[in-house]
Structures are given as C-alpha cells and as structure tokens.
Amino acid sequence: MENWGLITIRQRDGLYKDGLFPIIQKHNLQEIIAHEVSHQWFGNLVTMKWWSDLWLNEGFATLISLKGVDFLENTTWRYDDRAESQCFALRSDQTNGMIPISGGEYSNPGRYTELTSHMNHIIYKKSSIIIRMIERIIEEDTFKKGLRRFLNSFLYKNADHEDLFNVLVYVHDSSAGGHLSGQNFSLSDVMDTWIRQPHFPLVHVNRKEGSIVTIRQEKYEHVPYLARANEQVWKIPIFYDDPVSAKHKVFWLTDKQPQVFDMAGQYVVDPHQLTYMRIRYDIEMYSDITMALLHDYRVIPTNSRSRLIDDTFSMAEHGQMSYKVAFNVTMYMSKETEYRPLQTFSAYMDYFLPRMYGLEFWSEYQEYLSLIIGKLFDQFNAQGLDADMDIQNDLFSTRDIVVLRACIIDYEPCIQMANERFQEVRRNCSGKSQLLSGSDCNKIPYYLRPYVYSAAVKHGTEADFDFLFEKWNMEHYMMERDSIFNGLCSTRFREKSDL
Ligand SMILES: [Zn+2]
Incomplete structure (x- = not known):
C-alpha cells in the first residue's frame, strides 16, 4: 500500500532469500516495491479528482513497476512484453457486464471494494495497455516530456484524465488546435472510445x-x-x-x-x-x-x-x-524458446488437461503434448536442470513452465528425473531433525522442488508419501511447506488424503 511516507507490503510478498526462494519471488517483490514507489508520483504527488480516474494511478504504477524490475535486472523484456497483460485483460474484458475503466457505477468509492479480480485486471492491466497506446501514438520522447510537464503543473493538486490528455497533446503538437497531428480528432476523442466503454x-x-x-x-x-x-x-x-x-x-x-x-x-x-x-x-x-x-x-x-x-x-x-x-x-x-508464447499455450493446454483425462482422446492428446513439451524438456534436461539461466532473457521462466508440464503429462524422462532426485533427498535428509528447506541435504533447486515432490509422490510408494508428510509436519519455512503440500496432494492413495 502506497501511503505517503509509509509503504506497506504483505509479509508473504516481502520475504526473499537467495537459494531458498524461487527467483520469480524476488522479481515479484521488486515489482511490488516499484509499483508502490511510483504511486508517490501518480496518486500522491498528483491525486486524481475522483475514483473514476483510478485507472491512471494503477495503470502508470503497473507500467513503471515493469520498468523498475528491468532497471534493477538490466533487462528490457518486461516492459516490451505485452502478451501477459493483454491475455489477462482481454479475458476479463470479454465477460458480460464488464465495466469501462473510467466512469461507470464502480467509480463510487464505496463500490470500489466490490471489484472482482476480473475488474482488477481491467483497472490495472487494461489501463497500462491503454497508456502504452498513448505513448506510441505521440511517441516515447514526447510522452516523457508531457508526463514531466503534467506532474509539475499539478504538483500537490488534483487532476483528471482530461488534464493529462491536454498536456500531452500540447507537447505533441501545440499548433494542431488540440487535434492529433494530421488528424481531425483529439487524443481525448480516441481515448474516450477506450476508457468510457467496456470490452474491445x-x-x-x-x-x-x-x-x-x-x-x-x-x-x-x-x-x-x-x-x-x-x-x-x-x-x-x-x-x-x-x-x-x-x-x-x-x-x-x-x-x-x-x-x-x-x-x-x-x-x-x-x-x-x-x-x-x-x-x-x-x-x-x-x-x-x-x-x-x-x-x-x-x-x-x-x-x-x-x-x-x-x-x-x-x-x-x-x-x-x-x-x-x-x-x-x-x-x-x-x-519455441520464449516464455510468453509458451505460457499462453500452456494456459490453454491446462484447460484441456482435466477435460481430456481418462477419455478416449487422452492418449492422442498426451502424445501431441509430448511432441511439443517433451522435446523442450529434453533440451533443458541435457543442459542440466540445476544450471543457472541467464537473467537477461526469460529462459528460466521457460524452463519452469516446461518442466512442470512435462511431469504433469507423465513424460517418462521427467518422471525418471523426479524419482531419482527424490530418492537422493530421501537418502540425504533421512535424519529426524533434517528439514527439506536445509540446503545441506536437499540439493534440488528451489524452482524444481514442487514438481519433483509431485511427480515422485504421484508415481511413488506409500513410504515416499510418509517421508514427505513427516517433513511437512516439521517444516518451518512457508515456501517449503507449500512445495511439500503441493507434492502430497498428488498421491494416488486415497486414504492418505484424509490425514
Ligand atoms: Zn497500485
């Protein structure tokens, strides 16, 4: 929460330690901090006149949080990535009864607390995409100049989106009489169609x-x-x-x-x-x-x-x-080697998985997925699943998504890898007081643990389940407990799920 002078973060989101948490946790934390800090400008230094312009606060904070993580990690792909925001926002925005991002009955602050996750995607993600469209329409340099002028003009004051558009268009082309260069309509005319009506x-x-x-x-x-x-x-x-x-x-x-x-x-x-x-x-x-x-x-x-x-x-x-x-x-x-296309593909394949499982088409579907995911898994496995991935690109996220799906579809090399890694942990962490979060006995990289535990329990023995259950009971670290619990849920021994 972006209170002026006292930024607060949920304890769960605010914890990170190298080696004990997946790298994605670090990036999420960086993103949250950058988001809340950016509200010191968009929200606190210049405050919206009314809740109907909440989209400006959250849209800018969402965008700048991506820039923040890119800056810290010396990357550019987060800001250049439009796929994730668009997927989430479009899916929410295509549902019946969706609200526009500006105005509408949810502009009332009392009703703001009723926003569903679908509506949150609209306020945060659709807004950030619309703001990026503005950036591209008037070009990045003009956009930056315009934002500086807007923030300076409305310092310690209230403003609405019209104030912002007027400043941006003035900086873009002060001789065009408020119109976009070469057009007979203004930025407001364009944006009204995106922010004042729902859907797309x-x-x-x-x-x-x-x-x-x-x-x-x-x-x-x-x-x-x-x-x-x-x-x-x-x-x-x-x-x-x-x-x-x-x-x-x-x-x-x-x-x-x-x-x-x-x-x-x-x-x-x-x-x-x-x-x-x-x-x-x-x-x-x-x-x-x-x-x-x-x-x-x-x-x-x-x-x-x-x-x-x-x-x-x-x-x-x-x-x-x-x-x-x-x-x-x-x-x-x-x-495919890039994370976003694979993430989108996986989301749809995950939708089909439980619907196909056990049906006559299952083996064909499994074969189709093995051809795609299996090939990718083999490549990562050949490089070594413990290998450090270059953070300049999103290969570590790609590997994450591939290993998870390979084990879920029972791709044999993935099951074999999981079983070997798990038996090694059983041997090395067999001491009564040894925790699985202890890196001295558990050498499985953190990102891999939930998948190894799940596959090992799903295809393993009752003794494998009992070992993991005992470790779950004594584990202190929440992240490790979650990974173990995830694994325990995969048991095929029905009576074990009643423990
Ligand atoms: Zn925010």
Missing part, C-alpha cells in the same frame, strides 16, 4: 492481393449466441513501421467501414501487439502464418506469436473458429 474490438483482416488487405472492426463477442446488436466503435490505431524510412506510423481505423491496408510484407497486423484488440485473419492467411511459423517462427515477433495462440483458442471456445486452426498455429511450438 475484433479486427477482421482479409487478403485482397499480396500484402494488401482489408481491415474492419466490430465488437468482440466471446459467446456469440448471447450477443446483442450494439453500436460500439473504437478509434483504433494500427501501428506499423514504414518499410522505407523505418519510422513509426499509425493507420487509423475509426469507424465500421472496411479500410484497405498495406501490411508491407508482414505476416501479422500490429506485429508488436501494441493495440488492445483481438485479430481474426482469413483462412488463407492463417495457413500462411502456420507455414511461416513452421519454417522459421522468429519471422513473427514474440508478442504476436502469443496473441495468435490466445486469439484463435479464445475464438474456438464458443465455436467462432475451428479448433483445427488454433491447433495448427501451435504445430511449431516444439521449437
């Missing part, structure tokens, strides 16, 4: 010839049979780089009329996933995208690879698109 657009892309496509918008309806006629329209910036000058450009889709757009040789629209929307291509374009991914997946940027998976599986959920298209997009995944 689906942009259809249909090939005309070569790189020339038609694009048009409609409101995204996740459950088509519940859809009602609506007139929602967004002023959509389609960001692209000029193929000759490499300068940042914006193509505006401002109404429901189809527009002709030149993709300039790109396989996807908005390749860096800068705009808050889902995209649907025609079947021929999906086929080209699938082939391009199989040939060399890097021709499509990381954020867009994640978006392709998210959009196609999301549309397939209620029959708007064939699952065949979605699964075809994933055929290249055994070569």
Whole structure:
C-alpha cells in the first residue's frame, strides 16, 4: 500500500532469500516495491479528482513497476512484453457486464471494494495497455516530456484524465488546435472510445492481393449466441513501421467501414501487439502464418506469436473458429524458446488437461503434448536442470513452465528425473531433525522442488508419501511447506488424503 511516507507490503510478498526462494519471488517483490514507489508520483504527488480516474494511478504504477524490475535486472523484456497483460485483460474484458475503466457505477468509492479480480485486471492491466497506446501514438520522447510537464503543473493538486490528455497533446503538437497531428480528432476523442466503454474490438483482416488487405472492426463477442446488436466503435490505431524510412506510423481505423491496408510484407497486423484488440485473419492467411511459423517462427515477433495462440483458442471456445486452426498455429511450438508464447499455450493446454483425462482422446492428446513439451524438456534436461539461466532473457521462466508440464503429462524422462532426485533427498535428509528447506541435504533447486515432490509422490510408494508428510509436519519455512503440500496432494492413495 502506497501511503505517503509509509509503504506497506504483505509479509508473504516481502520475504526473499537467495537459494531458498524461487527467483520469480524476488522479481515479484521488486515489482511490488516499484509499483508502490511510483504511486508517490501518480496518486500522491498528483491525486486524481475522483475514483473514476483510478485507472491512471494503477495503470502508470503497473507500467513503471515493469520498468523498475528491468532497471534493477538490466533487462528490457518486461516492459516490451505485452502478451501477459493483454491475455489477462482481454479475458476479463470479454465477460458480460464488464465495466469501462473510467466512469461507470464502480467509480463510487464505496463500490470500489466490490471489484472482482476480473475488474482488477481491467483497472490495472487494461489501463497500462491503454497508456502504452498513448505513448506510441505521440511517441516515447514526447510522452516523457508531457508526463514531466503534467506532474509539475499539478504538483500537490488534483487532476483528471482530461488534464493529462491536454498536456500531452500540447507537447505533441501545440499548433494542431488540440487535434492529433494530421488528424481531425483529439487524443481525448480516441481515448474516450477506450476508457468510457467496456470490452474491445475484433479486427477482421482479409487478403485482397499480396500484402494488401482489408481491415474492419466490430465488437468482440466471446459467446456469440448471447450477443446483442450494439453500436460500439473504437478509434483504433494500427501501428506499423514504414518499410522505407523505418519510422513509426499509425493507420487509423475509426469507424465500421472496411479500410484497405498495406501490411508491407508482414505476416501479422500490429506485429508488436501494441493495440488492445483481438485479430481474426482469413483462412488463407492463417495457413500462411502456420507455414511461416513452421519454417522459421522468429519471422513473427514474440508478442504476436502469443496473441495468435490466445486469439484463435479464445475464438474456438464458443465455436467462432475451428479448433483445427488454433491447433495448427501451435504445430511449431516444439521449437519455441520464449516464455510468453509458451505460457499462453500452456494456459490453454491446462484447460484441456482435466477435460481430456481418462477419455478416449487422452492418449492422442498426451502424445501431441509430448511432441511439443517433451522435446523442450529434453533440451533443458541435457543442459542440466540445476544450471543457472541467464537473467537477461526469460529462459528460466521457460524452463519452469516446461518442466512442470512435462511431469504433469507423465513424460517418462521427467518422471525418471523426479524419482531419482527424490530418492537422493530421501537418502540425504533421512535424519529426524533434517528439514527439506536445509540446503545441506536437499540439493534440488528451489524452482524444481514442487514438481519433483509431485511427480515422485504421484508415481511413488506409500513410504515416499510418509517421508514427505513427516517433513511437512516439521517444516518451518512457508515456501517449503507449500512445495511439500503441493507434492502430497498428488498421491494416488486415497486414504492418505484424509490425514
Ligand atoms: Zn497500485
């Protein structure tokens, strides 16, 4: 909590010790601290006039927390990563009854406490994406200058989003009479369509010839049979780089009329996933995208690879698109090395796991996942699962996600690895007073422990369960207790779960 002069953090989130906690815990803590510190400017130094602009406080704090961790770790990928925020925000925003990020009945502070996790995704994540769209529309340097001017102008005062937009547009182009350069509408006109109405657009892309496509918008309806006629329209910036000058450009889709757009040789629209929307291509374009991914997946940027998976599986959920298209997009995944596309893929695969388990398709599904996850597991296993991963990229997170899924789908080399590591721990930590959190006897790296315990208990003996249960009873460290408990829950001995 960002109280001025007294930042407070939950004890559970505030604890970290090298070697005893997974590295992700450290990054989460860094992110929380950076988030609360950024509120000293956005929220405390300049305070919103009313709760309807809470999105500005939380949107900026969410963005700056990513910059903060990148700064501390000397990386850039967190701020460049749009996939996670978009996945969470879109999934929440596509539910019926969702609120706009500004205004609406939840602007009343009494009702703010009623916000659900879906609504929190809107206030935090959708807001941060919208703010980044503004940054790209007026360009980063202008955006920074504008923010400095805004903070200085409203120091120790209250402000609303109109105050911010006015300052940004003035710094962007003071001669344009409040309009965006070269346009007959203002930043407020654009932003009103994103902050004052809920949900988001689906942009259809249909090939005309070569790189020339038609694009048009409609409101995204996740459950088509519940859809009602609506007139929602967004002023959509389609960001692209000029193929000759490499300068940042914006193509505006401002109404429901189809527009002709030149993709300039790109396989996807908005390749860096800068705009808050889902995209649907025609079947021929999906086929080209699938082939391009199989040939060399890097021709499509990381954020867009994640978006392709998210959009196609999301549309397939209620029959708007064939699952065949979605699964075809994933055929290249055994070569994927980036965390976000794998995280998005895994989220959908996790959805299918309990629904497929034990059914006639299970073995085929298991085989499909083994082809993708198994191959990736073999690569990490060959490097050594204890190896330090370069924190300059997100390989450690990729390894985490791959090892977990490989063991969950009973991929034999993963089960074997888990069993060997677990039996080693049983031998080395057999003393009555030895804790599994003690690094002297337990050499399994922390990130790997929950997966090893789970797989070992799932495929092991009653004695394996009893050993772990005894260690859980005496363990002091909460993180280790959670890992052990996670493992105990995997037992196939029904009577053990009553202990
Ligand atoms: Zn906050």
